[in-house]
Amino acid sequence: MRSMKVNLDKKSSSSYEIRIGYKIVDRMMLIISKNFKANRYVLITDNSVGSIYAKQMMDSFKDVGLNINRIEFSAGESSKNINTVMDIVGKLLEIGADRGTMLIALGGGVVGDMVGFIASIYMRGIPYIQIPTTLIAQVDSSIGGKTAIDLPVGKNLLGTFCQPCAVFADLMFLETLPQKEFNNGLAEIIKYGIIDDEKLFRLLSENMDAVKNRDSVVLLKIVENCCRIKKSIVEIDEKEQGLRRLLNFGHTLGHAIEAVSKYTISHGEGVALGMIAAARISEKMRYLDLTQLKRIEEIILQAGLPGKIPQNFSTADIMSRLVMDKKKKDDIVNFVLLKKIGMPFVHGGIDDKIINDVIEEMK
Numbered sequence: 001m002r003s004m005k006v007n008l009d010k011k012s013s014s015s016y017e018i019r020i021g022y023k024i025v026d027r028m029m030l031i032i033s034k035n036f037k038a039n040r041y042v043l044i045t046d047n048s049v050g051s052i053y054a055k056q057m058m059d060s061f062k063d064v065g066l067n068i069n070r071i072e073f074s075a076g077e078s079s080k081n082i083n084t085v086m087d088i089v090g091k092l093l094e095i096g097a098d099r100g101t102m103l104i105a106l107g108g109g110v111v112g113d114m115v116g117f118i119a120s121i122y123m124r125g126i127p128y129i130q131i132p133t134t135l136i137a138q139v140d141s142s143i144g145g146k147t148a149i150d151l152p153v154g155k156n157l158l159g160t161f162c163q164p165c166a167v168f169a170d171l172m173f174l175e176t177l178p179q180k181e182f183n184n185g186l187a188e189i190i191k192y193g194i195i196d197d198e199k200l201f202r203l204l205s206e207n208m209d210a211v212k213n214r215d216s217v218v219l220l221k222i223v224e225n226c227c228r229i230k231k232s233i234v235e236i237d238e239k240e241q242g243l244r245r246l247l248n249f250g251h252t253l254g255h256a257i258e259a260v261s262k263y264t265i266s267h268g269e270g271v272a273l274g275m276i277a278a279a280r281i282s283e284k285m286r287y288l289d290l291t292q293l294k295r296i297e298e299i300i301l302q303a304g305l306p307g308k309i310p311q312n313f314s315t316a317d318i319m320s321r322l323v324m325d326k327k328k329k330d331d332i333v334n335f336v337l338l339k340k341i342g343m344p345f346v347h348g349g350i351d352d353k354i355i356n357d358v359i360e361e362m363k
């Protein structure tokens with residue numbers, strides 16, 4: 001089992017360990033029972049993850065003598081809302097959960113974001129542990145303490161910053177992850193390779209087949225690298241004032257394409273297209289050289305992610321979706337561009353024509 005510490009400003013939050021490994025549940029239980037004592041634990045998960053893992057996890061808690069309850073909700077982004085929060089809070093009260101209770105988030109980003117949100121407000125805040133089960137959650141959402149639920153007008157509009165007490169990423173969970181969800185995570189991993197680490201980029205391109213086959217040895221190295229990048233960014237910019245924005249590489253246009261597709265394009269596919277677009281814009285604006293652009297396009301295709309925007313998507317619709325986001329952010333579209341692999345920067349004033357041309361060229 002590998003371990004790394006997220007060192008945060010002691011005044012605002014406490015530091016915590018991320019532990020990563022393959023089949024680490026037994027060791028996880030010993031660590032929880034020794035280091036994270038609570039009167040009661042409540043495992044919160046969604047029904048898909050629950051149907052595969054809840055019994056095993058509940059038994060593991062009981063085996064080390066811990067008092068554990070379980071709450072499940074329907075899987076999917078559509079559950080990440082105030083109604084589910086109220087439902088879970090009602091069940092916590094029924095169980096008798098109090099300030100001596102520890103919540104356990106077992107699942108993907110939806111479970112993690114929502115449990116973190118509840119932990120931050122239930123009885124003015126109780127502790128929680130993240131056990132991420134999707135690739136996205138293992139390399140991204142479980143680290144950094146951003147919690148949120150969606151509102152009818154938009155995603156993640158109600159939330160808090162609330163760090164977990166610990167994160168346990170067991171690669172064993174990835175074995176049952178549906179392919180589409182795995183690919184969503186793959187896009188985020190490639191993003192880390194592009195924005196932060198040429199070495200990770202090379203490791204990924206040299207081992208893409210093993211990654212796609214979910215080889216636990218290769219994945220361990222890669223997940224560990226990604227967690228290290230995410231934790232370093234969070235340590236410098238816990239509340240997303242600056243550096244953390246670089247994690248949005250590929251997401252600006254990616255979100256617009258996802259939205260225009262009415263979410264028939266997955267998050268990972270949107271980010272893949274957004275990353276290619278951001279790299280092409282960087283090249284057109286003479287920041288990035290053509291060889292690096294080709295390497296970025298190649299790795300995305302190698303991963304089995306798309307490189308072309310469907311013909312029938314209107315460029316005007318994608319552009320107007322970008323403008324909608326622009327209105328939210330002081331009339332500026334903040335694109336993360338690249339000077340080279342491993343050297344991203346935020347650019348706030350890109351000519352619409354360049355974006356428009358890149359979208360057209362990508363069809």
Ligand SMILES: NC(=O)c1ccc[n+]([C@@H]2O[C@H](COP(=O)([O-])OP(=O)(O)OC[C@H]3O[C@@H](n4cnc5c(N)ncnc54)[C@H](O)[C@@H]3O)[C@@H](O)[C@H]2O)c1
Pocket residue numbers: 046047048049052075076077080107108109110111113133134135136137140141142143144145146147155156173174175176177178181184
């Ligand atoms: N807080 C952050 O910093 C942050 C960062 C990125 C994303 N997010 C949020 O994360 C969410 C997306 O997360 P996600 O992609 O993990 O989605 P998710 O939690 O909806 O999980 C995707 C699907 O996979 C299933 N699943 C999860 N683990 C499984 C496993 N091991 N085996 C089989 N099925 C499994 C789930 O039941 C679900 O149906 C979004 O709401 C997004 O806003 C948050």
